[in-house]
Amino acid sequence: MVTCTGCALLCDDIEIVVENGRIKEIRNACRRGTSRMKGCVNRLIPSIYQKPSDIDSAIRKAAEILKSAKSPMLFGFSNSTCEAQVRGIGLARKLNAMIDDTSSFCQGMLIEKVLQKKFRTCSLEDARNRADVLIYWGSDAQDSQPRHLSRFSYFPRGESRQRGYEEDRIAIAIDVRESNTAKICKGHFYRIPLKGDREFILALIDALSGKVPSYDTKKILELAGILKKAEFGMVFAGIGLTYSIKEDTGVLLTLGDLLPNFHIMPMVGHYNMRGFNESLFRETGFVNRVKFNGNVIHEDKYSILEILKEKRTDALLVIGADPLLSLPGTVVKHLSAIPVICIDPCTTLTSKIAAVTIPCAVSGVESDGTAVRMDGEVIKLSKVVENNYASDEIILNRLMEAV
Amino acid sequence: MLTVMELYQLLPKTNCKKCGESTCMAFAVALLSRKRKVPECTPLLEENFKKQREKLEALLLPTAGAEETGLIVHTELCTGCGNCVVACPVDVANDPKGAAIGRAPSNDKVIFKVVEGKVVASNIKECRRFGKSKVLCYACIDPCPTGAIEFV
Numbered sequence: 259m260v261t262c263t264g265c266a267l268l269c270d271d272i273e274i275v276v277e278n279g280r281i282k283e284i285r286n287a288c289r290r291g292t293s294r295m296k297g298c299v300n301r302l303i304p305s306i307y308q309k310p311s312d313i314d315s316a317i318r319k320a321a322e323i324l325k326s327a328k329s330p331m332l333f334g335f336s337n338s339t340c341e342a343q344v345r346g347i348g349l350a351r352k353l354n355a356m357i358d359d360t361s362s363f364c365q366g367m368l369i370e371k372v373l374q375k376k377f378r379t380c381s382l383e384d385a386r387n388r389a390d391v392l393i394y395w396g397s398d399a400q401d402s403q404p405r406h407l408s409r410f411s412y413f414p415r416g417e418s419r420q421r422g423y424e425e426d427r428i429a430i431a432i433d434v435r436e437s438n439t440a441k442i443c444k445g446h447f448y449r450i451p452l453k454g455d456r457e458f459i460l461a462l463i464d465a466l467s468g469k470v471p472s473y474d475t476k477k478i479l480e481l482a483g484i485l486k487k488a489e490f491g492m493v494f495a496g497i498g499l500t501y502s503i504k505e506d507t508g509v510l511l512t513l514g515d516l517l518p519n520f521h522i523m524p525m526v527g528h529y530n531m532r533g534f535n536e537s538l539f540r541e542t543g544f545v546n547r548v549k550f551n552g553n554v555i556h557e558d559k560y561s562i563l564e565i566l567k568e569k570r571t572d573a574l575l576v577i578g579a580d581p582l583l584s585l586p587g588t589v590v591k592h593l594s595a596i597p598v599i600c601i602d603p604c605t606t607l608t609s610k611i612a613a614v615t616i617p618c619a620v621s622g623v624e625s626d627g628t629a630v631r632m633d634g635e636v637i638k639l640s641k642v643v644e645n646n647y648a649s650d651e652i653i654l655n656r657l658m659e660a661v
Numbered sequence: 662m663l664t665v666m667e668l669y670q671l672l673p674k675t676n677c678k679k680c681g682e683s684t685c686m687a688f689a690v691a692l693l694s695r696k697r698k699v700p701e702c703t704p705l706l707e708e709n710f711k712k713q714r715e716k717l718e719a720l721l722l723p724t725a726g727a728e729e730t731g732l733i734v735h736t737e738l739c740t741g742c743g744n745c746v747v748a749c750p751v752d753v754a755n756d757p758k759g760a761a762i763g764r765a766p767s768n769d770k771v772i773f774k775v776v777e778g779k780v781v782a783s784n785i786k787e788c789r790r791f792g793k794s795k796v797l798c799y800a801c802i803d804p805c806p807t808g809a810i811e812f813v
Contacts, residue, residue, distance in 0.1 A: 271765035285776050286765035288741035292778030386763060400806055404742040413747040413804060414763030423748065423804075438806035442744075 261639050263337075263622035264291030265403045266526035266632040267382075267410070274642050281623070281643060288404035295623050298604030302617040313616060317653065320575070320599045320614045321660030327573035327597075330355040333562050334601075336528035337578030338650045339627030339639060343534045345654035346577065347541055353661060356549040356571065359534045360579055362561035368500055368524035369535045370545045371507055372634075377514060380492075380521045382409075382633045387416035391488035393430045396455065397496020397525045398437035403632075406525075407442065411492065428484060432458065433498060446484075448477060455502035459509045466516040491520035497527070526632040529622075533630035566592045575599045577650060582607040601653055618650045625649030663720060663813065665689050671717045673704045695724065695731075724813040730790040731812045734780055738809035741778040745801040745810060749773055751787045773801065780809070 261270045269291065275283040284292045304316040311319075324330045332350050335343050336359050350357040361369060372379050385392075392411050399406040407413055412422075412429045419426040431440035432448045432455075440447040450458050458478075461471035465482035485491065503510065514520065526532050535545040542548055544556040558564060562581065565571050569592045576598060582590050583606065593611060600612035603620045619625040622639040624647055631637050648656075669689040680701050682688040691697035699721065700706065705714045724733070746752055752760040752771040759767030766774055772784050785791060789798040790812065801810050 273765070283777060285774065286743075287778060288743065288775070289739070289778035290741075292741065400742060401740070404740050407804075408743040408747045409763040413744055415753065415761050422753075441806040442804060 260295075260642055261622055261629075261637055262287045262291035262295060263529045263620075263629065263639065264288065264294040266529050266532065267403050267405055268529060268629055268631045268637040268639075269405055269409065270637055276642055279644055290404055295620075297620050297623065300605040302600075302602050302605050302609055302615055304617060305612075305615045307613055313648070316614050316616050317656050318660060320616065321657055323573050323597045323599060323613065324353055324355070324575065324657070325661050327571075329571050330573040330575065331562075331565055331571040332357045332575045332577070333581065334359060334575075334577035334579035335534045336360045336531040337621070338530060338534075339621050339625070339629060340530065340533045340537060340636075341627050342577075342621075342649065342651040342654055343530070343537045345651055345658060347538060349654055349658050349661070350548075351550045352658065354551050356560050356565065357538070358546050358548070358560060358562045358565075359531065360528060360584075361531050361535055362546045363563060363585075364497060364528075364531065365495075365500055365524040365526055366535060366546045367505060367507065368495055368522070369526075369532055370539075372522070372524060373536065373539050373545065376507075376511065377522045378520070379523060379633070381635060382523075382631065384490075385492050385521075385523070386410045386414050386419075388418050388490040389416070389492045390419060390426060391428050391430065391484060391491040391520075393432060393491070393493045394439045394443070395432045395493055395495050396434075396498020396500070396502065397494050398433070398439045399494060399496070399525060400438040400442060402496075402527055403525065406494075407439070411494070412442065430481070430484070446481075448481065453502050455499055456506065456509055459503075459513050463509070463513055463516060466513075485517055485520070488517075488519050491517060493520055493522045494525050495522055496525045500524070523633060530629040532632055532634065533628075536630055536634070563589055566590060569595070571596060573597050573599070575601070576608055576612070577601040577654075580606040580608045582611065601650060603647070616653055617647060618653055619645070619647035621649065625651070627651065663693060663724070665693055667720065668692050668717065671713045671720070672702065673710060673713075675704065677704060679703050692721065730785055730788045730795075732782055732785065732788070732790075733811045733813055734782060735809045735811065736779045738807045739779045740807060740809075741775045741780065743773075743775050743780075744804035744806075745780060746771065746773040746775060748800050748804045750798070750800055751784075751789065755787070 260272045260274050261268050262272045272287045273285040304311050304313045306319045330353050371377050415422040429443045430446040431443040461478045464471040465478045471478040539545050542554040547560040549555045549560050566589045597613035599614045600609040601616045601618050609615050624643050626641040627639050628636050672685040674685050676684045680688050746760050755770035760771050774781050789796050
């Protein structure tokens, strides 16, 4: 049994057939997991300023760039093992650098509140065994975490939910479009306008506290009725909800107080984003957007978006992420002006413009370690394929020695 | 969804009984339930029925890969989420410690398995749509949001 690193569910029941050092067949993993574990078509090769090189000189050059930079920045880490993330934080500390991961424009805000124990949360096993009302809010779990519904939430039978989805569970989708998850929820799909989450929450709060909600009265009252009857409820908060309510978590907290049986789970995409948030939280008290200068400074302006927008870095190390692909064009313009160091198993858009590229092993397939599942459970990753690629942990270790 | 009338319109409609069925309509019904094959209608093999035969074969092509119960998995639509694996009542009964609680199937008695990110059906005789006491079960179709599972 192998752990899949396709998404933050970290399914640990995958069977793999390896033949001649290559994966021949993958069983039980979804399509997303299968394609990640099969590795990439275009492997990254070590290079310095677009010229092929060897890994030792690439690491030396990367260290040189980072050392000579005035305000270097480290970014990525959501697709690295916990061990590599701790090394990365150590490297940032040593370089007096800024460090951020993809959670600053993803689920960081919710995870921070969960780690600060402001929200009630529970493990995915609890959800499977006990949950009777499941709300997918701004989240298309069916597409983003394909096995979520079948492994942990709606379909499986649990200890106190023996009749599973047929009678014991109600799935509710709140979204701006009829996603694949909403198609499964059928009669319990609530379509809201773009950025309408706050208004929807306020109407729901009204309905739960005995007032008549201001809009869509009939449907909101019906939903409030279901929520009140729930014995063990789950809110799977997707990126749609996080983007819509931004930093205004007060309304969510009020809703949480009115629904004492409910638990929230931030739906994390990248397989170890929560791992980075937890590691940085343990060391600094913050989940992302941190600058080290002997002390720790945490400010919004240290998020990757703000840094690139305001051109406040002069060297960027990207590990296991692709900012050129995932960030808006106006923001990433600055990448062309600074040296970028890219550590990744595959050729990415960012690696094509990078000054230094360092190939690494695919974690969970070619290197082992640990990762944190979306509910905070630590899961072991195993090495199934032997080859010469160094893990990101080893590369960061060598960088640490060289700077 | 294919209908009997669509198939009947393309047959010679002469009720010649050469296939052994009493009418062309009866042959169309047998075609639809995959008990008979197109070449068993000998007049259709003649040159003047060539166009009709080709059309008929094209219509029946999507059902060629169907199992005995008529199950077809459209692999290009399947995302391997495993909803059908967990929802199938036969899987739940045959694998209470595996598929029933959302984990990977732990034995070979289950009908659905996910291989290479796509669902594969086996043990089709266990399916509730099979055999004499068959029922029209929709447990694997309903939880599939992409429509990758179909019965023909």
